[in-house]
Amino acid sequence: MENNRSVVVSTRIRLARNVSTVPFLQNMDEKAARDVIDNVYDAIGKGYELIELKNISAVDKQILVEQHLISPDLLKSKWGALILNKERTISIMLNEEDHIRMQCILPGLAFSEAYAKIDELDKKIESMLKYAYDSQFGYLTACPTNVGTGMRASVMMHLPALTMQGRMTDVIRALSKFGLTVRGLYGEGSEALGNMYQLSNQVTLGVSEKEIINTIDNSALHLANMEADTAKAIYAKNKIETEDRLYRSYGIFKNAHKLDSKEMMSLLSDIWLAVSLGLLSGITYDELYELMIKAQPAAILKKAGGEINILERDYIRAKMVREATKDITYS
């Protein structure tokens, strides 16, 4: 298990649901939107925090996007709201494209645990609210691409070696045969910055939740092994070049006083690879991922506590990186 942690960053399952007899978002009024928020919040019980997006700053909204707790689409909704558990492993977007989009994110490859959590939450809400459902199309969603299970299962993976070898195009093509799509760190259309890729199921109708999860779980495991083997093979074949490149990246990471987010991402990917090859130690994959999210633009803006220019932002980012990586040592 520990083995694939160098490749598998996190697991995510999302369910889309709509409340029966309430029109979908584009035809909704304020009263209906209010009811969705109140009813769902009442249904799930204690231990959750409710955040109405209209009450928080633009920077705070952007940070929620960077943390993958909400989608950029929620920012477009007039009545968008978010419910979070204390650990922030469960987040429920309200009045996004669908009335309810609940998700569970867990570190590593953890589909059965994530599904158990989200299924429990779903049942809890369903016991209080009637969902829009059709015996042919399953759970009904605003967009026909999400009907059926309404489920999107995804896994975030760090794939530097396969990318380096130019094999991602083939990998993506192969995965599409199993109904899986591949996106970058921040979803649709986003670049695979830092060699981070998100695998997710495309089809939601006519396949059961279990089948969807099995397919993506097996593919992720297979891909993780492929990545680890490829990384080892590259290192074994080009020892000096690999060490030179990764240690140079470490040198920059440790000493830079100005880092833009693109450079940070690519260096961080090298450090990650160096740790997985046993060249560096003293930092965990979770810490590296946390750094990646904390060093995104909005998070830095928040840390600065006011208006800053790009130079100042890149300076703060470099400082953060130096601090976060100070315990890294040569193995």
Place this chain on the structure above:
Amino acid sequence: MKCDICKKNDATIHQTIIVNGNKEEMHFCEECAQKGVVGFNKAFSMEDFFGAFLGKEVKTIEPTCKSCGMTIEQLKKTGRLGCEDCYNELRQYILPVIQNVHGRTTHVGKTPYGDFSETIEAFDKKGPTEVMDEAKTLSVELKQAIEKEDYESAAIIRDRIKVIKELEQAKGE
């Protein structure tokens, strides 16, 4: 009822058009519809099509969701439906889109009445013992009940299968 276009296949899709001020019902089969006559994939406007087909000037009445007023034209623009009833009201137009996206048209998995897929799956895989024969019959009945949307019977059958499963497990231990 036969398709107005090919006059061969059974018509499953119905469209109201206005010819010289009079309403007329048109009927066609899936195949002709898929060829680009109606719904999302049409190559030219419905008016043009019916005009050429009938040799007269025609107007179509756009299919609309009775609950929220959503039309097919709007749906094509936004890709989003207006309310849950749209799926029922506009089913024949949404069906090809769903078939196209998902490659299938019927939901399996979790339902508001429970998740039956696992039960069916489990029994389809078991070997032909006496107990399993009974379970097999039950799993067929379960499938039929679900198809008929008789969820009450489905729940009862599912519970019976569960008992058999437990008995079998107890025997094996």
